Amino acid sequence: MKKLPRKIITRVLLYIRTLEGLLKEKRYLVSSKQLADITGLSDVKIRKDISNFKKVGRPRIGYKTVDLKRTLENYLLQNNKLHLVIFGAGNLGSAILKYPGFHRSKVKLVAAFDASKAKIGKMINGVRIYPVERAPEIIKRRHADIGIIAVPKERCQEVADYMVLSGLHGIVNFAPCSISVPAKVQVRNMDFTIEFLSLFCDIQK
Amino acid sequence: MKKLPRKIITRVLLYIRTLEGLLKEKRYLVSSKQLADITGLSDVKIRKDISNFKKVGRPRIGYKTVDLKRTLENYLLQNNKLHLVIFGAGNLGSAILKYPGFHRSKVKLVAAFDASKAKIGKMINGVRIYPVERAPEIIKRRHADIGIIAVPKERCQEVADYMVLSGLHGIVNFAPCSISVPAKVQVRNMDFTIEFLSLFCDIQK
Protein backbone atom coordinates (compact mmCIF):
# COMPACT_ATOMS: atom_id res chain seq x y z
CA MET A 1 0.00 0.00 0.00
CA LYS A 2 1.15 3.54 -0.63
CA LYS A 3 2.78 5.38 2.19
CA LEU A 4 0.31 7.62 3.95
CA PRO A 5 1.04 11.20 4.96
CA ARG A 6 1.92 11.71 8.58
CA LYS A 7 -1.23 13.68 9.24
CA ILE A 8 -3.43 10.77 8.28
CA ILE A 9 -1.33 8.31 10.26
CA THR A 10 -1.65 10.44 13.36
CA ARG A 11 -5.40 10.66 12.97
CA VAL A 12 -5.72 6.93 12.39
CA LEU A 13 -3.82 6.30 15.60
CA LEU A 14 -6.33 8.54 17.31
CA TYR A 15 -9.13 6.43 15.87
CA ILE A 16 -7.47 3.30 17.20
CA ARG A 17 -7.18 4.84 20.64
CA THR A 18 -10.81 5.87 20.46
CA LEU A 19 -11.90 2.42 19.35
CA GLU A 20 -10.07 0.88 22.29
CA GLY A 21 -12.06 3.14 24.55
CA LEU A 22 -15.33 2.20 22.90
CA LEU A 23 -14.51 -1.48 23.27
CA LYS A 24 -13.94 -1.01 26.99
CA GLU A 25 -17.48 0.36 27.14
CA LYS A 26 -18.71 -2.63 25.15
CA ARG A 27 -19.81 -0.52 22.20
CA TYR A 28 -19.44 -2.86 19.27
CA LEU A 29 -20.76 -0.62 16.55
CA VAL A 30 -19.77 2.93 15.76
CA SER A 31 -20.50 5.37 12.94
CA SER A 32 -18.16 7.93 11.44
CA LYS A 33 -20.44 10.57 12.91
CA GLN A 34 -19.99 9.20 16.42
CA LEU A 35 -16.24 9.03 15.98
CA ALA A 36 -16.40 12.62 14.78
CA ASP A 37 -18.25 13.71 17.91
CA ILE A 38 -15.72 12.05 20.17
CA THR A 39 -12.58 13.18 18.38
CA GLY A 40 -13.71 16.60 17.25
CA LEU A 41 -12.88 15.86 13.60
CA SER A 42 -15.33 15.86 10.69
CA ASP A 43 -17.11 12.66 9.77
CA VAL A 44 -16.17 12.99 6.09
CA LYS A 45 -12.52 13.24 6.96
CA ILE A 46 -12.79 10.17 9.13
CA ARG A 47 -14.48 8.14 6.42
CA LYS A 48 -11.90 9.29 3.93
CA ASP A 49 -9.04 8.34 6.23
CA ILE A 50 -10.56 4.92 6.78
CA SER A 51 -11.16 4.41 3.08
CA ASN A 52 -7.39 4.40 2.59
CA PHE A 53 -7.48 0.85 3.89
CA LYS A 54 -10.30 -1.36 2.79
CA LYS A 55 -14.05 -1.39 2.79
CA VAL A 56 -14.91 -2.26 6.31
CA GLY A 57 -18.00 -0.20 7.07
CA ARG A 58 -21.57 -0.95 6.19
CA PRO A 59 -23.96 1.77 5.06
CA ARG A 60 -26.78 2.41 7.48
CA ILE A 61 -24.91 0.44 10.17
CA GLY A 62 -21.48 1.94 10.63
CA TYR A 63 -18.31 0.10 11.55
CA LYS A 64 -17.85 -2.94 13.73
CA THR A 65 -15.58 -1.60 16.43
CA VAL A 66 -13.43 -4.71 16.63
CA ASP A 67 -13.04 -5.09 12.88
CA LEU A 68 -12.24 -1.46 12.26
CA LYS A 69 -9.65 -1.44 15.00
CA ARG A 70 -8.03 -4.58 13.63
CA THR A 71 -8.03 -3.27 10.08
CA LEU A 72 -6.40 0.01 11.04
CA GLU A 73 -3.82 -1.74 13.20
CA ASN A 74 -2.95 -4.27 10.55
CA TYR A 75 -2.23 -1.66 7.93
CA LEU A 76 -0.41 0.70 10.23
CA LEU A 77 1.54 -1.57 12.51
CA GLN A 78 1.60 -4.86 10.61
CA ASN A 79 1.94 -6.91 13.78
CA ASN A 80 5.15 -5.12 14.63
CA LYS A 81 5.81 -3.98 18.15
CA LEU A 82 7.46 -0.72 19.02
CA HIS A 83 10.44 -0.99 21.33
CA LEU A 84 11.43 2.27 22.92
CA VAL A 85 14.38 3.35 24.99
CA ILE A 86 14.66 6.55 26.93
CA PHE A 87 17.66 8.69 27.73
CA GLY A 88 17.24 10.55 30.98
CA ALA A 89 15.43 9.26 34.04
CA GLY A 90 14.87 12.56 35.80
CA ASN A 91 11.51 14.15 36.41
CA LEU A 92 10.30 14.07 32.85
CA GLY A 93 11.92 10.74 32.05
CA SER A 94 10.26 9.12 35.03
CA ALA A 95 6.92 10.59 34.07
CA ILE A 96 7.22 9.20 30.56
CA LEU A 97 8.22 5.81 31.96
CA LYS A 98 4.97 5.85 33.93
CA TYR A 99 2.82 7.34 31.18
CA PRO A 100 -0.36 5.28 30.87
CA GLY A 101 -0.63 5.49 27.10
CA PHE A 102 -2.93 3.34 25.08
CA HIS A 103 -1.96 0.21 23.23
CA ARG A 104 0.26 -1.40 25.78
CA SER A 105 0.45 -4.54 23.70
CA LYS A 106 2.20 -2.76 20.83
CA VAL A 107 4.39 -0.26 22.65
CA LYS A 108 7.05 -1.26 25.13
CA LEU A 109 9.67 0.82 26.84
CA VAL A 110 12.55 -1.63 27.16
CA ALA A 111 15.34 0.33 28.80
CA ALA A 112 16.27 3.65 30.36
CA PHE A 113 19.70 5.26 30.39
CA ASP A 114 20.97 7.85 32.79
CA ALA A 115 24.29 9.46 33.58
CA SER A 116 23.73 9.53 37.33
CA LYS A 117 25.48 6.69 39.17
CA ALA A 118 22.85 6.82 41.89
CA LYS A 119 20.07 5.78 39.54
CA ILE A 120 21.81 2.91 37.76
CA GLY A 121 20.22 -0.45 38.49
CA LYS A 122 17.00 1.03 39.83
CA MET A 123 13.70 0.17 38.21
CA ILE A 124 10.95 2.58 37.24
CA ASN A 125 7.64 1.04 36.34
CA GLY A 126 9.37 -2.23 35.57
CA VAL A 127 12.07 -0.70 33.38
CA ARG A 128 15.69 -0.90 34.45
CA ILE A 129 18.00 2.10 34.36
CA TYR A 130 21.39 1.44 32.75
CA PRO A 131 24.53 3.52 32.39
CA VAL A 132 24.60 5.40 29.13
CA GLU A 133 27.65 3.48 27.93
CA ARG A 134 25.59 0.32 27.63
CA ALA A 135 23.12 1.90 25.22
CA PRO A 136 24.58 0.55 21.95
CA GLU A 137 24.67 -2.99 23.26
CA ILE A 138 21.21 -2.95 24.80
CA ILE A 139 19.59 -1.15 21.88
CA LYS A 140 20.88 -3.83 19.55
CA ARG A 141 19.98 -6.72 21.81
CA ARG A 142 16.46 -5.48 22.51
CA HIS A 143 15.89 -4.38 18.92
CA ALA A 144 14.85 -0.92 19.99
CA ASP A 145 13.47 1.24 17.21
CA ILE A 146 13.04 4.66 18.72
CA GLY A 147 14.74 6.65 21.42
CA ILE A 148 13.29 9.34 23.62
CA ILE A 149 15.37 12.30 24.72
CA ALA A 150 14.50 13.46 28.23
CA VAL A 151 17.78 15.02 29.27
CA PRO A 152 18.62 18.66 29.94
CA LYS A 153 19.02 20.61 26.72
CA GLU A 154 22.72 21.06 27.31
CA ARG A 155 23.10 17.32 26.76
CA CYS A 156 20.60 17.08 23.97
CA GLN A 157 22.83 17.06 20.88
CA GLU A 158 25.40 14.82 22.52
CA VAL A 159 22.74 12.28 23.40
CA ALA A 160 21.21 12.51 19.93
CA ASP A 161 24.58 11.75 18.37
CA TYR A 162 24.96 8.77 20.63
CA MET A 163 21.49 7.51 19.74
CA VAL A 164 22.30 7.65 16.05
CA LEU A 165 25.56 5.87 16.72
CA SER A 166 23.66 3.19 18.61
CA GLY A 167 21.57 2.45 15.56
CA LEU A 168 18.27 4.14 16.35
CA HIS A 169 16.29 5.42 13.38
CA GLY A 170 13.78 7.60 15.19
CA ILE A 171 14.07 10.16 17.96
CA VAL A 172 11.38 11.86 20.00
CA ASN A 173 12.94 14.91 21.53
CA PHE A 174 11.33 16.35 24.67
CA ALA A 175 14.09 18.87 25.28
CA PRO A 176 13.39 22.45 24.20
CA CYS A 177 16.13 22.58 21.58
CA SER A 178 16.84 21.53 18.02
CA ILE A 179 19.07 18.61 17.18
CA SER A 180 21.01 17.84 14.06
CA VAL A 181 20.99 14.25 12.80
CA PRO A 182 21.61 12.42 9.52
CA ALA A 183 18.74 12.52 7.04
CA LYS A 184 17.92 8.85 7.57
CA VAL A 185 16.96 9.55 11.19
CA GLN A 186 13.47 10.91 11.80
CA VAL A 187 12.93 13.39 14.61
CA ARG A 188 9.78 14.54 16.39
CA ASN A 189 10.06 17.49 18.69
CA MET A 190 7.82 17.87 21.72
CA ASP A 191 8.40 21.31 23.13
CA PHE A 192 5.74 21.94 25.75
CA THR A 193 6.35 25.65 25.90
CA ILE A 194 5.85 26.05 22.18
CA GLU A 195 2.52 24.24 22.50
CA PHE A 196 1.46 26.47 25.37
CA LEU A 197 2.40 29.65 23.56
CA SER A 198 0.89 28.59 20.27
CA LEU A 199 -2.41 27.95 21.99
CA PHE A 200 -2.07 31.28 23.73
CA CYS A 201 -1.63 33.05 20.39
CA ASP A 202 -4.70 31.28 19.06
CA ILE A 203 -6.98 32.43 21.83
CA GLN A 204 -5.62 35.97 21.97
CA LYS A 205 -7.22 37.39 18.86
CA MET B 1 -2.64 42.29 11.43
CA LYS B 2 -4.46 39.31 10.03
CA LYS B 3 -4.63 36.22 12.15
CA LEU B 4 -2.00 33.73 11.15
CA PRO B 5 -2.64 30.01 10.76
CA ARG B 6 -1.57 27.84 13.65
CA LYS B 7 1.16 26.18 11.61
CA ILE B 8 2.93 29.44 11.01
CA ILE B 9 2.54 30.50 14.62
CA THR B 10 4.12 27.28 15.81
CA ARG B 11 7.04 27.70 13.45
CA VAL B 12 7.54 31.32 14.43
CA LEU B 13 7.71 30.27 18.07
CA LEU B 14 10.39 27.81 17.05
CA TYR B 15 12.29 30.66 15.40
CA ILE B 16 12.04 32.69 18.57
CA ARG B 17 13.38 29.78 20.60
CA THR B 18 16.19 29.35 18.10
CA LEU B 19 17.03 33.05 18.16
CA GLU B 20 17.24 32.95 21.96
CA GLY B 21 19.77 30.16 21.61
CA LEU B 22 21.80 32.11 19.06
CA LEU B 23 21.83 35.14 21.30
CA LYS B 24 23.21 33.06 24.15
CA GLU B 25 26.09 32.17 21.82
CA LYS B 26 26.53 35.83 20.95
CA ARG B 27 25.62 35.33 17.31
CA TYR B 28 24.13 38.65 16.33
CA LEU B 29 23.49 37.97 12.65
CA VAL B 30 21.71 35.01 11.13
CA SER B 31 20.51 34.12 7.63
CA SER B 32 17.39 32.20 6.71
CA LYS B 33 19.68 29.45 5.44
CA GLN B 34 21.32 29.14 8.84
CA LEU B 35 17.97 29.06 10.60
CA ALA B 36 16.95 26.38 8.13
CA ASP B 37 19.98 24.27 8.99
CA ILE B 38 19.26 24.51 12.69
CA THR B 39 15.53 23.92 12.58
CA GLY B 40 15.40 21.47 9.70
CA LEU B 41 12.88 23.60 7.79
CA SER B 42 13.41 25.13 4.34
CA ASP B 43 14.92 28.57 4.04
CA VAL B 44 12.15 29.80 1.72
CA LYS B 45 9.49 28.78 4.18
CA ILE B 46 11.32 30.62 6.93
CA ARG B 47 11.63 33.79 4.86
CA LYS B 48 7.98 33.61 3.94
CA ASP B 49 6.92 33.11 7.53
CA ILE B 50 9.01 36.08 8.57
CA SER B 51 7.64 38.21 5.73
CA ASN B 52 4.23 38.03 7.41
CA PHE B 53 5.55 40.62 9.79
CA LYS B 54 7.68 43.41 8.40
CA LYS B 55 10.82 43.83 6.40
CA VAL B 56 13.51 43.22 8.90
CA GLY B 57 16.21 41.38 6.96
CA ARG B 58 18.87 42.80 4.70
CA PRO B 59 19.89 41.09 1.46
CA ARG B 60 23.41 39.74 1.51
CA ILE B 61 23.52 40.18 5.30
CA GLY B 62 20.65 38.28 6.86
CA TYR B 63 18.72 39.19 9.97
CA LYS B 64 19.92 40.91 13.10
CA THR B 65 19.19 38.31 15.75
CA VAL B 66 17.95 40.76 18.34
CA ASP B 67 15.73 42.68 15.94
CA LEU B 68 14.20 39.62 14.39
CA LYS B 69 13.44 38.12 17.79
CA ARG B 70 11.84 41.33 18.95
CA THR B 71 9.79 41.70 15.79
CA LEU B 72 8.43 38.18 15.98
CA GLU B 73 7.65 38.50 19.69
CA ASN B 74 5.90 41.81 19.27
CA TYR B 75 3.55 40.52 16.63
CA LEU B 76 2.87 37.21 18.30
CA LEU B 77 2.76 38.00 21.97
CA GLN B 78 2.20 41.76 22.04
CA ASN B 79 3.77 42.12 25.46
CA ASN B 80 1.21 39.78 26.95
CA LYS B 81 2.27 37.13 29.41
CA LEU B 82 0.87 33.64 29.50
CA HIS B 83 -0.44 32.52 32.87
CA LEU B 84 -0.88 28.78 33.16
CA VAL B 85 -2.45 26.55 35.75
CA ILE B 86 -2.10 22.81 35.95
CA PHE B 87 -4.50 20.17 37.17
CA GLY B 88 -2.71 17.15 38.56
CA ALA B 89 0.59 17.24 40.44
CA GLY B 90 1.54 13.59 40.02
CA ASN B 91 4.51 12.34 38.05
CA LEU B 92 3.69 14.10 34.83
CA GLY B 93 2.33 17.20 36.50
CA SER B 94 5.49 17.59 38.55
CA ALA B 95 7.63 17.12 35.46
CA ILE B 96 5.73 19.84 33.63
CA LEU B 97 6.05 22.12 36.63
CA LYS B 98 9.80 21.65 36.39
CA TYR B 99 10.01 21.80 32.61
CA PRO B 100 12.80 24.17 31.59
CA GLY B 101 11.03 25.62 28.56
CA PHE B 102 12.25 28.69 26.78
CA HIS B 103 10.93 32.18 27.24
CA ARG B 104 10.58 32.20 30.97
CA SER B 105 9.75 35.88 30.92
CA LYS B 106 6.55 35.33 28.95
CA VAL B 107 5.28 32.05 30.40
CA LYS B 108 4.43 31.53 34.03
CA LEU B 109 2.81 28.61 35.78
CA VAL B 110 0.87 30.29 38.54
CA ALA B 111 -0.90 27.47 40.36
CA ALA B 112 -1.32 23.72 40.57
CA PHE B 113 -4.42 21.82 41.66
CA ASP B 114 -4.58 18.31 42.99
CA ALA B 115 -7.19 16.10 44.59
CA SER B 116 -4.78 14.50 47.05
CA LYS B 117 -4.94 16.02 50.54
CA ALA B 118 -1.33 15.06 51.13
CA LYS B 119 -0.07 17.36 48.39
CA ILE B 120 -2.09 20.47 49.23
CA GLY B 121 0.06 23.35 50.38
CA LYS B 122 3.28 21.87 49.07
CA MET B 123 5.35 23.75 46.53
CA ILE B 124 6.87 22.37 43.35
CA ASN B 125 9.41 24.56 41.64
CA GLY B 126 7.97 27.58 43.40
CA VAL B 127 4.36 26.83 42.50
CA ARG B 128 1.86 26.10 45.26
CA ILE B 129 -0.52 23.17 45.10
CA TYR B 130 -4.13 24.01 45.92
CA PRO B 131 -7.24 21.90 46.40
CA VAL B 132 -9.23 21.61 43.19
CA GLU B 133 -12.18 23.46 44.71
CA ARG B 134 -10.19 26.66 44.80
CA ALA B 135 -9.55 26.60 41.05
CA PRO B 136 -12.30 29.03 39.96
CA GLU B 137 -11.25 31.63 42.50
CA ILE B 138 -7.53 31.36 41.84
CA ILE B 139 -7.90 31.23 38.08
CA LYS B 140 -9.85 34.47 38.17
CA ARG B 141 -7.56 36.18 40.63
CA ARG B 142 -4.38 35.22 38.78
CA HIS B 143 -5.87 35.89 35.37
CA ALA B 144 -4.89 32.46 34.13
CA ASP B 145 -5.42 31.91 30.43
CA ILE B 146 -4.73 28.26 29.83
CA GLY B 147 -5.03 25.10 31.88
CA ILE B 148 -3.01 21.92 31.59
CA ILE B 149 -4.59 18.53 32.21
CA ALA B 150 -2.18 16.10 33.84
CA VAL B 151 -4.61 13.85 35.66
CA PRO B 152 -5.44 10.17 35.00
CA LYS B 153 -7.68 9.76 32.00
CA GLU B 154 -10.57 8.62 34.16
CA ARG B 155 -10.71 12.17 35.56
CA CYS B 156 -9.99 13.89 32.29
CA GLN B 157 -13.48 14.95 31.18
CA GLU B 158 -14.52 15.92 34.67
CA VAL B 159 -11.49 18.16 35.05
CA ALA B 160 -12.03 19.64 31.59
CA ASP B 161 -15.59 20.56 32.51
CA TYR B 162 -14.36 22.19 35.67
CA MET B 163 -11.73 24.14 33.75
CA VAL B 164 -14.33 25.52 31.37
CA LEU B 165 -16.52 26.39 34.33
CA SER B 166 -13.59 28.22 35.90
CA GLY B 167 -13.30 30.47 32.88
CA LEU B 168 -10.31 29.05 31.02
CA HIS B 169 -10.33 29.45 27.25
CA GLY B 170 -7.56 27.04 26.36
CA ILE B 171 -6.70 23.52 27.46
CA VAL B 172 -3.59 21.47 26.84
CA ASN B 173 -4.50 17.87 27.48
CA PHE B 174 -1.71 15.45 28.33
CA ALA B 175 -4.04 12.58 29.13
CA PRO B 176 -4.48 9.94 26.43
CA CYS B 177 -8.15 10.57 25.87
CA SER B 178 -10.48 12.94 24.07
CA ILE B 179 -12.40 15.63 25.84
CA SER B 180 -15.57 17.43 24.88
CA VAL B 181 -15.73 21.18 25.46
CA PRO B 182 -17.72 24.14 24.14
CA ALA B 183 -16.59 25.48 20.77
CA LYS B 184 -15.17 28.63 22.32
CA VAL B 185 -12.57 26.61 24.20
CA GLN B 186 -9.46 25.58 22.29
CA VAL B 187 -7.88 22.22 23.01
CA ARG B 188 -4.43 20.84 22.20
CA ASN B 189 -3.86 17.18 22.77
CA MET B 190 -0.46 15.81 23.67
CA ASP B 191 -0.65 12.05 23.55
CA PHE B 192 2.88 10.71 23.84
CA THR B 193 1.97 7.23 22.65
CA ILE B 194 0.42 8.57 19.47
CA GLU B 195 3.62 10.47 18.79
CA PHE B 196 5.74 7.40 19.37
CA LEU B 197 3.60 5.21 17.15
CA SER B 198 3.30 7.79 14.40
CA LEU B 199 7.07 8.06 14.23
CA PHE B 200 7.25 4.28 14.24
CA CYS B 201 4.93 4.10 11.23
CA ASP B 202 7.07 6.65 9.42
CA ILE B 203 10.29 4.73 9.80
CA GLN B 204 8.75 1.35 9.04
CA LYS B 205 8.35 1.65 5.30
Place this chain on the structure above:
DNA sequence: TTTCAATCGTTCCAAATTTCACAATTGAAA
Protein backbone atom coordinates in the same frame (compact mmCIF):
# COMPACT_ATOMS: atom_id res chain seq x y z
C1' DT C 1 -42.85 -5.86 -1.12
C1' DT C 2 -41.85 -1.08 -1.35
C1' DT C 3 -40.30 2.93 0.63
C1' DC C 4 -37.35 5.41 3.56
C1' DA C 5 -33.74 7.20 6.40
C1' DA C 6 -29.05 6.46 7.80
C1' DT C 7 -24.59 5.81 6.54
C1' DC C 8 -20.58 4.61 3.72
C1' DG C 9 -17.38 5.51 -0.03
C1' DT C 10 -15.96 8.46 -3.74
C1' DT C 11 -15.60 12.17 -7.03
C1' DC C 12 -15.00 16.78 -7.70
C1' DC C 13 -13.81 21.32 -6.15
C1' DA C 14 -11.93 24.90 -2.98
C1' DA C 15 -8.65 26.30 0.27
C1' DA C 16 -4.35 26.04 2.39
C1' DT C 17 0.42 25.13 2.14
C1' DT C 18 4.75 24.44 0.08
C1' DT C 19 8.02 24.91 -3.49
C1' DC C 20 9.93 27.22 -7.47
C1' DA C 21 11.79 30.94 -9.89
C1' DC C 22 13.53 35.27 -9.97
C1' DA C 23 13.95 40.32 -9.32
C1' DA C 24 15.95 43.45 -5.98
C1' DT C 25 19.38 44.66 -2.71
C1' DT C 26 23.79 45.03 -0.73
C1' DG C 27 28.55 44.78 0.86
C1' DA C 28 32.96 43.08 -0.72
C1' DA C 29 36.40 42.38 -3.98
C1' DA C 30 38.60 43.32 -8.30
Place this chain on the structure above:
DNA sequence: TTTCAATTGTGAAATTTGGAACGATTGAAA
Protein backbone atom coordinates in the same frame (compact mmCIF):
# COMPACT_ATOMS: atom_id res chain seq x y z
C1' DT D 1 33.96 52.29 -9.88
C1' DT D 2 32.26 48.02 -11.55
C1' DT D 3 31.32 43.47 -10.95
C1' DC D 4 29.93 39.70 -8.27
C1' DA D 5 28.09 36.53 -5.01
C1' DA D 6 24.99 36.14 -1.18
C1' DT D 7 20.79 36.95 0.48
C1' DT D 8 16.03 38.78 1.03
C1' DG D 9 11.25 39.13 -0.39
C1' DT D 10 7.52 37.73 -3.44
C1' DG D 11 4.42 36.32 -7.34
C1' DA D 12 3.11 32.16 -9.45
C1' DA D 13 2.99 27.21 -9.93
C1' DA D 14 2.49 22.86 -7.76
C1' DT D 15 1.10 20.07 -4.21
C1' DT D 16 -1.50 18.73 -0.35
C1' DT D 17 -5.43 18.89 2.43
C1' DG D 18 -10.13 19.49 3.61
C1' DG D 19 -15.02 19.99 2.42
C1' DA D 20 -19.26 19.57 -0.33
C1' DA D 21 -22.11 16.83 -2.98
C1' DC D 22 -23.94 12.74 -4.13
C1' DG D 23 -24.67 7.92 -5.62
C1' DA D 24 -24.78 3.34 -3.48
C1' DT D 25 -26.04 0.29 0.10
C1' DT D 26 -28.67 -1.51 3.70
C1' DG D 27 -31.86 -2.66 7.45
C1' DA D 28 -36.28 -1.15 9.17
C1' DA D 29 -40.82 0.20 8.80
C1' DA D 30 -45.06 0.72 6.33
